[in-house]
Amino acid sequence: MSQRSFFDCSGWCRCCVGSSARPWRFSKTGTPLAPDTPLKPLIATFLNSAACNIAIRLTLASMIAMSVATALGMESxxxxxxAVWMIGQPPRGLLFERSLAQLIGTLVGAVAGALLVIAGSGSSAVSLAGLAAWIAVCCGVANAMRHQRAYGAALCGLSSAVIVALTLGTTLDPSTFAAARVLDNLIGVVSAVGVAIALGPPTSGPAIAGRARTVATQALTLIADALTEDSGRPLTREREFLLSLAAVEASAEDAVAGSIAGRRRLGEMNALFAFLLDLIVVARAIRSREASSQAPGHAGLMALREAFDASANVLTAEGVLDVEAIDAASRQLEASDPVLSPVLGEMRMLLARTARVYRRFSEGKGESAPQASRPHPEIAGLRLAMLRGAIAASVAGLAWLAIDWEPMRYLLLGTCIFTVLFSMVDEPAPAVRQIFLGGLAAAIPAVIWRLVVVPEVGDAWLSLLLAVPFVFIASxxxxxxxxxxxxxxxxxxFAVMARPVDTSVSTLPPIVANEALLLAGIVLNYALYRWLLPMNPARRRMHLRASIRREISAISIRAGTPWAERHLARLRYLVFSLAVRSRGQVQQVEDALAALTLxxxxxxxxxxxxxxxxxxxxxAVRETLRLACAPLDDPHRxxxxxxxxxxxxxxxxxxxxRPDGEQTTRIRWLLGLAAREFSEHAAMFTATGNPGRPAG
Structure with a gap:
């Protein structure tokens, strides 16, 4: 068991920040059982040795970090x-990458934060306006990136918010404060890595090669089914394949973390997945012409299906991707129906590349792989993330300027930190709600600590020791x-509000005010994510569909040029992103595959x-390309x-x-293929979201 951070999510999974609703359990007779109370999972966690090991490591590393920083005389x-809690205790390779992202993000953010305060030359309005712009940029970059790169971008905004919020309008030197925060993070990173090396289990990521083999087998079987089955086929097989593909792709990033050779293999795996996705689309296109028993290549289609099935069986039994039989069957089909020559040629090319990449991947060779898909940021989501960041920071900053009350800096701090941290997540509102609950639970102990425990013990080290049980339970x-x-x-x-090693005298009003405004910043975030500028999987899918339509238009506009192939690679990436965000909705998967087919x-x-x-x-060709140059009001038409x-x-x-044979017949077939996708998946291609009515 490895401890994950919510920053490990690739954006679509709900392993850490998904719906907070607990599923119902059922008895053997089918009677619904009440969901577990929160106490039961906590008790179960106490009894789980792996969870206890993680909690012990988190507690030990955080206590070491705070002790070292205290001994060095650090102010906070x-x-x-x-930093220890943010990094967590993941497998070592991932720990190293996340630690690097933590350090780089903190360093860049600290420098930016200090410059914002200094550039303001005493004008709070200038510094706060600059912070709002910087937070917007960090939100956009984090939203466009994935995994630890997104985490590092988020840390840039978080660190800048800490510097500006806690030094603006004070006598603190922003440069000195920023340098101290970088040193604090370095201490935290060293403590987390040191404890993980000393007490953590050896690196044991998922068996990516084995899982990739399983996905490849699923793909071959799915292609065989797609070659012969009509619209009544079980669409769940396509969904399950794409979700399996997504699961491997998501876990692979973490599994190869910290390994240069692993990174090269990751590129090969991504190329493998792109080729498999294309093969499914090609199979659908071939079926559209040869499915009828009257089609000239129907018998050859059956032989091609059998060849794919046989290849899947060999891959399962021997781990070898043999495509020779598929190649021979495709040539027989081509001889029966020459119209399919370009498509079958493309299938053979894709099969050869797939086999070559799979062989390199399974053998662990670090050769470069062709870039079959191009990561492309989802522009609408990026803009929304930037807008949300700018509005959140501006609202908090304007409130501070208008009220001019010292505790308002904590409103800015809470708002900016959690706006930028969750800008990379598909469904941030549930996670922000949990952040609020955790903060609310920490508020009362923090007040008691400042007003009762610290005055009573009067010693920073004893106060820190007494805080260990709280930290362990939270860990x-x-x-x-x-x-x-x-x-x-x-x-x-709890660490920010209780300050266990700070023995200075505190009074109730400022403590309550600071805590209330810090929590108010979290509430402002929740309002933005939940109601004002919401982000959830449905909206993310809507934005992806819009990006897919733009790439389809770009393919038509730049048809016949090298740029068209580049846009097709982008389309592959966006279609894959939409498919893996389908959350079991078969129609979403079908729409995604229809877009790639078109x-x-x-x-x-x-x-x-x-x-x-x-x-x-x-x-006819020009008319088709002209129609697809822009999203349509009526795809049926x-x-x-x-x-x-x-x-x-x-x-x-x-x-x-009569018109010329093969060339014209091929064009007619492609026109019919495009017409079918427009008509059967009209909602995918409409500009207004209204598919219209079938014409005629």
Missing amino acids: PWWAAM LLQSRPATLVIGLAFNML GHALFRLGEMQTADLAPLARD AGVILRECARRLGQADPQGN
């Missing part, structure tokens, strides 16, 4: 412990995915428009137009001559 030593919660965020929030906010059809038509075509065929173009291509000219 609890920030060193906060236990942090070791469980369901309560990770609550435990993390309790530890961090992209391939348009790409092929774009290549053909430069050939020596008959005028009618050239006009576009489907009708394309079918009519295909029908006209099949008619004899006024002199009674």
Whole structure:
């Protein structure tokens, strides 16, 4: 068992920040059982040796960090412990990468924060305006990135917010304060890494090669099914394959963390997945022409299916991806129906690349792999993240300027920290709600600590020792995915508000004010994420669909140029992102595959428009590309137009001559393929979100 951070999420998974609702359990007779009370999981965690090991390591590392920072005379030593809790205790490779992201993000953010305060030259308004702009940039970058890169970008904004909020309008030197925060983080990172090396289990990430083999086997079986089964086929198989693909892709990033050779293999694995996705689309296209028993290549299609099944069986039994039988069957099908020649040629090319990449991947060779898909930021989500960051920081900053009350700096601190931290998550509202609960739970103990415990013991070291049970219990919660965020929030906010090693005298009003405004910043975040500028998986899918439509339009606009292939690679990435965010909704998966099928059809038509075509065929190709140059108000109508173009291509000219064979038949088939996707998945391609009514 390895302790994950919510920053490990790739954006679509709900392992750490998904719905907080607990599923119902059922008895053997089917009677619903009440969900567990919060106490039961906590007791179970106490009895779980792996969870206890994680909690002990987190507690020990945080206490070491705070002790070292205190011994070195650091002004706010609890920030060193906060670095430990943020990093967590993941497997060692991931720990090293996250620690590096923590240090780089903190360093860049500290420098930026100090510059913002200094550049303001005493003007709070200038510094706060600069902070709002910087937070917006960090939110956008974190939203566009994934894994530890996103975490590092978020740390840039978080560190800047700490520097500005706690030094602006004070006598503290921002440069000295920023340097101290970097040193605090360095102490925390060294403590976390040292404890992990001394007490943590050896690195044991998931068996990525074995899981990739399973996904490849699933893909071959799915392709075989897609070649022969009609629309009544069990669509859940496509969904399960894509979700399995997503699970491997998400865990692979963490599994290869800390390994240069692993990073190279990750590139090969991503290329493998892209080729498999393309093969599914090609199989769907072949089926659209040969599924009928009257089709010229129907018998060859059956042989091709059997070859894919046999290849899947060999891969399962021997771990070898043998595509020779598939290659031979595809050539037989091509001989039966030459119209399929370009598509079958593409299938053979994809199979050869897939086999080559799979062989390198399984053998662990660190060769470079072709970039079959291009990561492309989801522009609408990026803009929304930047807007949310700018609004949140501006609201908190303006409130501070307007009220001019010392504790208002904690409103700015709480608002900016959690705005930027959750800018990379698909569904941040549940996690922010858990942050609030953890902070609320920490508020009362923190007040008691400042007003009762610290005056009573009068010694910083004894106070720190007495805080160990609180930290350990919260670390236990942090070791469980369901309560990770609550435990993390309790530890961090208890450290900031209780300040266990600070023996200075405190009074009730400022303590309560600081805590209330820190929690108010979290509430402001929740309002933004939940109601004002919401982000959830449904909105993320909506934004991805818009990005997919833009890439399809770009393929049409740049048809026949090298840029079209680049946009097709981007389309692959976006389609994969949409499919893995389907959350079991079969229609979402079907729409995603339909978009990639349409992209391939348009790409092929774009290549053909430069050939020596008959005028009618050239006009049909240009009309298709023109229709797809922009999102459609009525995709059904576009489907009708394309079918009519295909029908006209099949008619004899006024002199009674039949149109040229293979080239025209191929164009007619591609037009029919595009028309089918427009009509059957109209909601995917409409500009307004209203698919309209079927025409005719």
